[in-house]
Amino acid sequence: MALSKIESLLGDNAEALLNHTCTTIDKSMLHLPGPDFTDRIFMQTNRxxxxxxxxxxxxxxxxLANTGYVSILPVDQGIEHSGGASFAPNPIYFDPENIVKLAIEGGCNAVASTYGALASCSRKYAHKIPFIVKINHNELLSYPNSFDQIMFGSIEEAYNMGAAAVGATIYFGSEESSRQIIEVAEAFERAHELGMATILWCYLRNSDFKKDGVDYHTATDITxxxxxxxxxxxxxIIKQKLPTLNGGYNAIKFGKTHKAVYDKLTSDNPIDLCRYQVANCYMGRAGLINSGGASAGSTDLAEAVTTAVINKRAGGQGLISGRKAFQKPMNEGIEILNAIQDVYLEPGITVA
Structure with a gap:
């Protein structure tokens, strides 16, 4: 995709996003993605x-091979949102093999899905594309609905099917978060022992994070x-929703923060809001990948490209986009995945 096409998709936001210079946290302080990221960052760790x-x-x-950036297809919504809600728009994805095919044809770095989905075709594909096994889920069938992440299998099972990594979700801020932190920390330790990488969906979940009609679940200070x-x-690798606002701590009146977070380390520009997320990933030592969000239909392509531009210019490491890709015909899903990747391949889009 040419830079001119990306500019067209950004629309009225093109100037503010493509020409923004970050004066909050300077890019020289970040550990930025690059072809040598594993050597430069992870070789000095305990991995x-x-x-x-x-x-x-x-x-x-x-x-995106050997760029330091990643494009991942995540499809665990059959549990998180129910199979019907997730796959009715395109029933071919009730068959997990089509999920893997979409990731391969879409040029993704990896495919992330459930134990059952990946196990059902692991012998055919585990050596053809890196598997990321999602180890916990919110089952969303209990009545009334409860919102908790529970383990669905063992780390050994993910290892045996040839997974390159495991992924997990923690609902930070929820009543169950302390237990989830302990469970996931133990699971990640075991995954590292067996040689698998770890990816965390760092989501907020608390009804009190909505205050005076404003939803702070995507506030940059608490995300x-x-x-x-x-x-x-x-x-x-950290998966996080793209920030859309700030000031969650002060509005909700909990926890601890500092006025410099708002006066010096962030601004209203979405790139600066995202950069503060990157800063809290040890200044980029753990890559930040932002989620693509729900499918909105005709605006999906523009939204995906916009999110990718913000993430890249903030110093992030890529995008993990599912519903925008798999809730459409496969050729359209491939087009969206490729458009996201084109942002990271475009040399004219640089870190702000």
């Missing part, structure tokens, strides 16, 4: 040789703290 090999396997696959907790339990 063993097998973890390094699997991380490099992910970074070396797909259209960034979730990131900081995620890297503390040794997640190698």
């Amino acid at each position: 063993n040789n097998r973890v390094l090999a699997n991380l490099q396997r992910i970074y070396s696959h797909g259209r 960034a703290q979730a990131n900081h907790l995620g890297v503390t339990i040794q997640a190698d």
Whole structure:
């Protein structure tokens, strides 16, 4: 995709996003993605040789191979949102093989899905594209609905099917978060022992994070703290929603923050909001990948490209986009995945 096409998709936001210069946290302070990311960042850590090999396997696959950026297809919504809600728009994805095919044809670095989905076709595909096994889920069938992440299998099972990495979600801020932190930390430790990389979905979940009609679940100050907790339990890559506002701590009146977070380290520009998320991933030592969000139909392509531009210019490591890709005909899903990747391949889009 040409830069002119990207500018067209950004529309009225093109100037503010493509020409923004970050004056909050300077890019020189960040550990930025690059072809040598595994050597430069992870070789000095406690990760063993097998973890390094699997991380490099992910970074070396797909259209973004050897750039330091990643494009991942995540499809665990059959549990999180129910199979019907997720796959009715395109029933071919009730068959997990089509999920893997979409990731391969879409040029992704890896495919992330459930134990059952990946196990059902692991012998055919585990050596063709890196698998990321999602180890916990919110089952969303209990009545009334409860919102908790519970384990669905063992780390050994993910290892035996040839996974390059495991992924998990923690609902930070929820009543169950302390248990989830302990469970996931123990699971990540075991995954690293067996040589698999770790990816954490760092999501906020608390009804009190909505205040006076404003939803602070995507506030940069508290999502960034979730990131900081995620890297503390040794997640190698952090998945987080793109920030859309700020001031969650002050509005909700909880926890601790500092006025410099708002006066000096962030601004209203979405790139600066995202950069604060990157800063809380140990200044980029753990890559930040932002989620693509729900499918909105005709605006999906523009939204995906916009998110990718913000993430890249903030110093992030890529995008993990599912519903925008798999809730459409496969050729359209491939087009969206390729458009996301084109942002990271475009030399004219630089870190702000």
